[in-house]
Amino acid sequence: MLQVSIYRYNPETDSAPYMQEFQVDTQGRDVMVLDVLHMMKEQDNGLAYRRSCREGVCGSDGMNMNGKNGLACITPLSEVVKGNKLTLRPLPGLPVIRDLVVDMGLFYQQYERIQPYLQNDEPAPAIERLQSPEDRDKLDGLYECILCACCSTSCPSFWWNPDKFVGPAGLLQSYRFLVDSRDTATRERLSELEDPFSVFRCRGIMNCVAVCPKGLNPTRAIGKIREMLLANGS
């Protein structure tokens, strides 16, 4: 029997959040944490969490498992469980709506702030815009972000200034457009980031890199943006 301790809070019925203990029979199989949540939901219909693709590409089920952020659907028990105990909490630093469901509003706002879409002021050709394989390679490790928020919610700088520091996820996407050979808004994008908070609150702690379920490296992207800002003469 796996011992699961899980964060519970329903604003309608609970005056305060609490940890609830569950016993889950996994029949000795090394299932994913999401499978364990399904089993618990059969015991307690009211347990709330987000899930969709169950294969690590939609980014719905980011949560804190035994102290580390990750996606429940691609995290096998063998990777996180210590001494037969599993503790599940919502992603840290964001307001809790219910149980493991957090309000992602601030996270999405920071994403929207970096204007996450291609900008090109020249008229589009009749076919595609050409891009060399080498230029396209520069987008690898950036465009794959699934907006699960595991990185930003593990970042102490984002915990302190979620309204002013763009955070690792937003900055990774910012760099994805800065480095795209088809994007012509580099100057404008950089000038939006020039203040002391948007980029420069990153202290290089690298929690983002440690938790990214897609193996991406926001810290490196942030470093590149810093270099561009400095070269831009700010």
Next chain:
Amino acid sequence: MSNMRSLTFDAIIIGGGGAGLRAALELAKSGKKTAVLSKVFPTRSHTVSAQGGITCAIASADPNDDWRWHMYDTVKGGDYIADQDAAEYMCSEGPKAVFELEHMGLPFSRFDNGRIYQRPFGGQSKDFGAGGQAARTCAAADRTGHALLHTLYQNNLKNNTTFLNEWYAVDLVKNANGDVVGCIAMDIETGEVVHVKSKATVLATGGSGRIYASTTNALINTGDGIGMALRAGFPMQDMEMWQFHPTGIYGAGTLVTEGCRGEGGYLVNKDGERFMERYAPNAKDLAGRDVVARSMVMEILEGRGCGENGDHVYLKLDHLGEEVLGKRLPGIVELSKTFAHVDPAKEPIPVVPTCHYMMGGVPTNVHGQAIMRGEDGKDQIVNGLFACGEAACVSVHGANRLGGNSLLDLVVFGRAAGMFIEGALNEGIDYLDASESDVETAMKRITRWNESEGGETVPELKRELQAIMQNSFGVFREEENMQKGVKQLAELRGRIANAYLPDKTNAFNTARVEALELDNLMEVAEATAIAALERKESRGAHSRYDYPDRDDVNWLKHSLYFPADKSVGQRDVNFKPRTVDTFEPKVRTY
């Protein structure tokens, strides 16, 4: 009832996947008051899981490629019940829609000359089948769906589309004339139920693979739009046609793209034999998906399956080398390691045919307008109701969809629906408002769940439904077993109508959403089962032991399922493309 809040839009798009977002983009650009209502944040929609690519004759891999060849493949792949005017529209408009995506920023992989990378996929040919294998599937590595969905979401942000994220559409609202004038929806975060009024309601709710126990589909694919339309009394087309993808990971059901075989991978049985050479001597592993899936099941049934129980086969990729795998199939390497515990650079992946795609759905024309049967027995437009993407049956996929045609379908027909609705709104749409009792009718089922006081619960009923579909309506079908399945479903429907929702709280109540989804699964399952029993032939994905041959005399038709009396009728297939000659039905071999 009268104190229920209402919201009013020109157009409401239900579903935030590829089709919904493409339709929304068109309408947002035109300045119409549009909202996308999605039960998940849009980038969590199932389009994100599409891997291999978007098939389209953009003449990149082959400068002489021709959309007519693509159309031929599509019609043949659909075993001749794809509507030829619709396939013509999709294949000829396709390049425009794909170039638009690139201009929006979609990070396609590239050839050395800077053009979009295209790979071979199943069922593709040059020169109307005479010129050998084509390479027509445009790809962003093996994450094309992710790249496409994020690009569309980003461009909707750019154009200030209104989003009602994590809202759940419960049922359609019809006025006294039977026009669709909006829907009832629930804000999942607060539990508030709202009357959404709209001149155009677009069902872009995707597929419903969760009617099967084993599926590549996301947990959210519960056929919500199909369920809503059926409860509102509208017919469904070709619901017996379900695609079983040859390569779902054994045990987990997660998808491994056909692009693996496009890049040179192949299937082997327990003897290490490349068995597809026997079933499809020319196309081999790149035959139509229905053909490959059936061949795999034959191998398994004849005792040549792999593993302890001989119940799967292997997909071999190791000969491609780590570089190709890392460059072209990085997502597959990741998924294989996570869900099959194998590194495809060293070992083969255990795979088995797995429910993947619903070819059927809401019958529509190329503008996305939903179609029903008029009293005169002819097609009649449903006022106010539209559908696009997997929820719709235009039909471009007929009895079997070709790989890479799903993403093309989404963007071409999402765009087409958006353009048509914009035009219709400009001309003026004026339907009678819904009365209080019209709204009450649409509120019935959520009220039923909210007032339930005891009975069976959702998870066990859902498991039973999925087992019935898996056992009686799988890759191979047969009369007696399907009869049994239909009977079991009828009994299950009665139990679901009396099922119990224990948690009645309002804040982010996912149990309530799952209860409402179960009703939709039930609708889709029953439509599938009854239509499958009725089609007494084998065509495309619908294979019957008792009727092993295609019957063009009686069944070169769409099936049409009518929910009111659960009867099945037929609807003519379109054989009149506008600019090319008709592709006459031929024996389908690969």
